[in-house]
Amino acid sequence: MVVSAGVTAMPGGSGRCGGRMSILGVHGIGNGKYFTQAGEDLVSATEAIGADWLGWMSRGGAKYAPGRPMPEALPVAYYADCLARDVAMGAADVESLDPVGRELFVTWVEEVGRERFGAQWATEVGQNAAHKWLVRRPAEAMVRHFGQSLCDLLARASDSLAGYFDPQDTSRREKARQRVAEAIRLYRPRAVLAHSLGSVVTYEALCADPELGKGIELLVTLGSPLGVPRVVFERLAPTPDGRGIRPPGVGVWVNLADVGDPVALPPGRLGERFEGLDEDITVSLDVLNPHGARNYLMCRQMTAVLGKHLR
Known part of the structure; x- marks a missing residue:
């Protein structure tokens, strides 16, 4: 095993792997648990999340493309420790969000509702402008129409993004981008799979360095x-x-979004906002967990994309 500037090289996972699929993952929100459970040891945390991702993707491959070679390892660029405020799954609390997190949460709820219900949603969650970032009414509306689990998901996402986009402390953003860039340089992957907030970190890292x-x-x-x-x-x-x-330099850019994933808003329309998106695929994975990396990595469409573009 090799550790370089905070990036862990998995055995058998570096380089092009002799013609096998060479893939790097970049995780999303809610993955601080790996660092905590590993006793804040980066090597162990990286090994654990990589093993999970490989297992999930391999299960999808075995189901939808039996006989296709799978990578021997699937390293994941781990940056949750860089944010130092990642909220574990199931531990979200909108009342505990900081001011930036509250702003993001309320705005996100507004966008989710507008996408589903149109202009009438503004009345549902509207607030006095002097108290724009009070979270109770938007949270109650989110729970009433979308359920507690999706409300919690947006709270966790808002907290993680608040740490990443915090204008008062840009060091976390810089460290996360550096971690991803170092992993790409180390592994030289043919494919990068970037989930959730990881897609934001990866996008910015790629745009910052065209090479x-x-x-x-x-x-x-x-x-x-x-x-x-x-x-x-x-x-x-x-x-x-x-x-x-x-993102400069990449060959093909494919986006997968679950129809019920409030984080991936709006599904099927990312190409309206970005130049050069080659495929925008809408999937339907799990009503109870529409955002989890596990379901995305195991789905038929993910297996098909890998088979189509990594021959």
């Missing part, structure tokens, strides 16, 4: 919030000028 994406034949964004207006899209670096740019 970084060269050699990446396939970029797959999974459950990506890149296009969520007022929450992520306008905060990206580089700042979109009408539409976001295509």
